[in-house]
Amino acid sequence: IASPNCKTRLDAMCEAGSLDEKIQAEYKNNAEHLEQADPHAVYPTSIYRQCNGHTSATPDASIIEAVMSTSITTTIRVEHGVLNPENRLLYHVYKPLGRAVAIIDDKVEKYHGAALSNYFKTNGIELQKLIYSGGEADKDIHNVERILVDLKSSGVARNEPVLVVGGGVIADIGGFACALYHRNTPYVMLCTSIVSGIDAGPSPRTCCDGYGYKNLYGAYHPPVLTLTDRQFFSTLHPGWLRHGIAEIIKMACVKDYSLFCLLEDVGINLVTEQFGTKDDNTDPEFARKCDLIIAKAMEGYVRSEYGNLWETHQCRPHAFGHTWSPGYELPAGMLHGHAVATCMGYGAYLSHLEGWISKDEMNRVLMLISNMELSLWHPIMDDVELVYASQKKIVDKRGGSLCAPVPKELGKCGYIQELSKERFTETMAEYKKICATYPRGGIGIEVHCSDVGLEDPSVEAKKYVKVASDVNARAVEPLEETNVEGTYNEWIEKAQSKRSDAHNERLGLNGDSTRLTLGVEPPAFEADTIFKDIVEDYSTQMTTAASSDIDRVVAATAEQGMFMPCMVGQLEGQFLKMFVQTAKAKTVLDIGTFTGYSALSFAEGLPADGSVVTLEFDEKIAAVAKECFEASAQAAKIDLRVGNAAAIMEELANVGQQFDVIFIDADKDNYAAYYNLAMDSGLLADDGCILADNSLCALVYDKDDIRRQRLHEFNTMVANDDRVEQTVLTVREGITIIRKKQ
Numbered sequence: 081i082a083s084p085n086c087k088t089r090l091d092a093m094c095e096a097g098s099l100d101e102k103i104q105a106e107y108k109n110n111a112e113h114l115e116q117a118d119p120h121a122v123y124p125t126s127i128y129r130q131c132n133g134h135t136s137a138t139p140d141a142s143i144i145e146a147v148m149s150t151s152i153t154t155t156i157r158v159e160h161g162v163l164n165p166e167n168r169l170l171y172h173v174y175k176p177l178g179r180a181v182a183i184i185d186d187k188v189e190k191y192h193g194a195a196l197s198n199y200f201k202t203n204g205i206e207l208q209k210l211i212y213s214g215g216e217a218d219k220d221i222h223n224v225e226r227i228l229v230d231l232k233s234s235g236v237a238r239n240e241p242v243l244v245v246g247g248g249v250i251a252d253i254g255g256f257a258c259a260l261y262h263r264n265t266p267y268v269m270l271c272t273s274i275v276s277g278i279d280a281g282p283s284p285r286t287c288c289d290g291y292g293y294k295n296l297y298g299a300y301h302p303p304v305l306t307l308t309d310r311q312f313f314s315t316l317h318p319g320w321l322r323h324g325i326a327e328i329i330k331m332a333c334v335k336d337y338s339l340f341c342l343l344e345d346v347g348i349n350l351v352t353e354q355f356g357t358k359d360d361n362t363d364p365e366f367a368r369k370c371d372l373i374i375a376k377a378m379e380g381y382v383r384s385e386y387g388n389l390w391e392t393h394q395c396r397p398h399a400f401g402h403t404w405s406p407g408y409e410l411p412a413g414m415l416h417g418h419a420v421a422t423c424m425g426y427g428a429y430l431s432h433l434e435g436w437i438s439k440d441e442m443n444r445v446l447m448l449i450s451n452m453e454l455s456l457w458h459p460i461m462d463d464v465e466l467v468y469a470s471q472k473k474i475v476d477k478r479g480g481s482l483c484a485p486v487p488k489e490l491g492k493c494g495y496i497q498e499l500s501k502e503r504f505t506e507t508m509a510e511y512k513k514i515c516a517t518y519p520r521g522g523i524g525i526e527v528h529c530s531d532v533g534l535e536d537p538s539v540e541a542k543k544y545v546k547v548a549s550d551v552n553a554r555a556v557e558p559l560e561e562t563n564v565e566g567t568y569n570e571w572i573e574k575a576q577s578k579r580s581d582a583h584n585e586r587l588g589l590n591g592d593s594t595r596l597t598l599g600v601e602p603p604a605f606e607a608d609t610i611f612k613d614i615v616e617d618y619s620t621q622m623t624t625a626a627s628s629d630i631d632r633v634v635a636a637t638a639e640q641g642m643f644m645p646c647m648v649g650q651l652e653g654q655f656l657k658m659f660v661q662t663a664k665a666k667t668v669l670d671i672g673t674f675t676g677y678s679a680l681s682f683a684e685g686l687p688a689d690g691s692v693v694t695l696e697f698d699e700k701i702a703a704v705a706k707e708c709f710e711a712s713a714q715a716a717k718i719d720l721r722v723g724n725a726a727a728i729m730e731e732l733a734n735v736g737q738q739f740d741v742i743f744i745d746a747d748k749d750n751y752a753a754y755y756n757l758a759m760d761s762g763l764l765a766d767d768g769c770i771l772a773d774n775s776l777c778a779l780v781y782d783k784d785d786i787r788r789q790r791l792h793e794f795n796t797m798v799a800n801d802d803r804v805e806q807t808v809l810t811v812r813e814g815i816t817i818i819r820k821k822q
Contacts, residue, residue, distance in 0.1 A: 092532075099370035124239075126238070126264070128266050131150050132148070132149050150588060152302060152389070156305055156308075156382060157169070157306050158310075159307050163192065171203050171267055174200070179208065180206070181208045181234050181243065182208065182242070183227060183243070184196070184209055184212070185211075185212065185213075186213050188246050190213060192312065194767075210228065210231075214247055215529065216415070216416065216534060216660055219249045223288070224253050232261075232342055236484060236547035242268070244267050247272055247320070248324075251275070251280040251283070251286075255302075259300075259301030262575070263811075266306060269282065269306045271308045273320060274355075274374075275324045275416065278378045279398075282303065282306040282382055284302035286299050289537075292664075293463060298587060302386075304612065308374060310374060313354050314357035318526070319415065319525070319532035320415075320532060321354060322524070323415040323417025326420045326454055327420065328374075330398065331381055331384075331397075333445055334486070335381075335493065336380045337492075339373065339491075342376070344766060347635055348451055352368070396483075396485060397493040400425065400493070403470075403484040404423050405420055406419075406473070408467055409571055409647070410538060412538045413529055413537055413538035414656035418458070419458075421449045421452075421455050425457070428486065428737035430496055435487065437487050441487070444490070450460040450519055451631065451633075454524045455523055456515040457515035457516075457522035457523060464501075468505075478593060482497050483496075487556070490504055492528030492559075517632045519650060520626060522659070546553050549749065550750055562662070600761065601789065603779070610776055626650050626654070627684060629678050633647070634647065636675060640704055648745070649676050653678065658681055659771070660685040660741055665690070666687060667741075667765075668686065668740065669742045670692055670743045671742065672743075673694040673720060675704045676694070676709055679705070679718055682711075682743070686717060687750065690717055691717050693717075693719045695729075697746075697747075702720060727755065729758070732763060738762065738764070740768045740769070741768060741771065742758045743756075743770075744773065745773035748787040752793065755772070755798065759801075766820065769817055769818060770819075772816055776793055777814065803820060804818070
């Protein structure tokens with residue numbers, strides 16, 4: 081690096097008088113030799129990279145062949161306290177230069193700008209800040225151009241490392257600008273998010289979007305130093321943390337099984353505890369695991385990426401989750417991590433179909449994604465033409481090969497090379513059905529950029545990409561010319577006439593011949609479920625997502641290998657929560673805790689002074705529920721009691737306790753007994769309600785299952801009880817709402 085008076089270091093050192101004349105002469109002789117033997121040693125453009133080459137030619141020079149190579153030096157560190165003025169990492173880079181020109185994310189400037197300024201001021205280094213927005217919508221060529229203009233205005237030298245401070249977007253566009261500026265300007269990456277910390281930060285693939293497609297423009301230009309300090313994560317929105325974890329799951333699935341197990345171990349705590357930065361009382365063991373997760377993800381990524389720096393082949397494990405998602409991420413307005421997660425889930429399913437991972441391993445991948453509140457599915461994936469078009473583009477981008485990385489046993493990578501449109505359509509439909517069985521119907525939490533306060537990138541993307549249906553559009557009034565049916569009543573008469581017979585039947589207007597004759601046994605019903613896949617899927621997607629506390633219950637149930645269908649699920653859980661809110665209930669008796677989904681749903685709907693008494697017979701199951709309750713925000717509202725439900729109900733009645741809502745979801749043989757206790761012992765408040773779950777299992781249980789008959793008898797008993805009025809809802813497997821007549 082040249083000194084301020086433009087002399088080389090050698091000349092400056094000799095003039096400083098620190099060497100005697102003999103040594104100075106020897107140094108200068110060596111310098112003359114090195115001008116030919118190794119110019120990098122005396123006149124380097126940058127101390128961070130060297131080039132070499134060999135050229136051959138025919139005698140007449142009509143054919144010339146050359147082989148060229150580049151050696152790049154970079155360092156990657158997981159650090160604590162990077163902006164502590166006593167930390168010397170940035171000092172050693174910028175003190176010799178006397179200044180630092182920094183490209184900074186505007187949100188980072190808001191939260192950490194003062195600490196950054198203080199670091200350089202304390203160490204006597206001038207800091208020049210260039211601040212830009214770092215949202216997904218800002219990742220375009222126009223912002224790269226803005227950075228280039230500002231670098232030129234700041235007089236940045238070709239050998240002067242620019243400091244880039246921010247998340248994934250700033251890492252991409254800042255690094256790309258440095259690659260273009262003087263054709264190669266070094267930069268230091270100070271990562272402030274998970275995406276930049278373990279993926280975009282150390283990545284040599286700098287880039288920006290264009291024409292509605294991800295990463296259309298770019299260059300291979302890694303930073304000379306990458307620093308990841310998880311203390312920056314303390315100010316991140318939970319949605320940003322969540323979407324960043326997708327990149328860690330990616331490396332765990334295809335590069336490091338020990339990392340996969342570690343993620344299963346810590347689970348959603350990574351988000352709720354902000355990678356151990358939420359407060360000063362973080363458990364040291366948890367903090368150690370957080371550092372290990374970041375380091376392992378970083379190592380897996382770097383080992384995959386740096387051995388193929390210029391992407392000269394397509395066996396790239398770190399592209400797992402990035403085959404189909406680039407085509408729909410922007411049009412859907414999704415956060416990058418959620419888009420990657422949907423693609424990873426589909427890739428895991430394809431891997432299972434290939435026989436590379438077992439069904440259990442596939443479910444572990446899908447459950448890990450779901451437990452981290454990431455998306456397995458998004459409605460835009462129904463647009464087969466859009467998603468398959470992405471595959472065509474990725475084949476072009478990958479030199480004519482699909483080469484879609486997927487797990488080939490957990491922690492190792494294989495590549496799918498063939499996927500016809502017919503097979504793609506078939507497998508995507510199958511995968512969608514699998515996603516519907518997961519919490520929230522496979523939909524993540526805070527999926528879209530707009531959900532976490534970022535600009536919606538779909539607005540720009542849809543100028544270039546045709547989407548079959550606008551999955552994010554709000555309902556609008558129909559255009560006047562579309563009202564071709566005239567008045568609403570005319571529409572009812574004309575357009576809906578084809579449904580009138582079924583409507584009359586539902587109202588009992590076709591005479592008794594169209595209605596069931598009920599007897600002592602439940603009527604025949606051929607199906608084993610009352611669900612309709614599309615209805616369930618649609619309803620779930622239109623229902624408010626469960627809280628992280630309830631998702632913890634789902635994760636714990638899966639981890640313990642307990643029967644998942646015993647949980648009430650998202651649709652019914654939200655119904656229970658809203659039911660007690662609407663009823664203005666304050667006390668709930670939950671008969672049949674299982675792992676706690678219903679009790680937590682009720683607790684979330686109750687006021688601060690409300691309470692839920694929940695009863696569970698199985699001690700092992702109760703232990704799982706207890707752990708989930710204690711970790712939740714509703715712990716003070718929930719009273720878990722273990723033992724015989726009928727006996728506990730009698731004890732509660734004996735002390736005069738009453739409940740506004742009594743939820744029966746325990747052993748089906750004893751529904752009638754629980755109902756009678758609630759009605760006859762005074763447990764049910766005068767204006768209270770009983771909710772009986774699974775009441776329509778009287779239709780779907782096997783014909784020889786005694787519980788089918790017992791539920792039918794219970795339903796008949798309630799229907800014939802003159803003290804109450806009731807309605808049977810076809811929510812999930814049936815909920816009967818029962819209330820004393822007033």
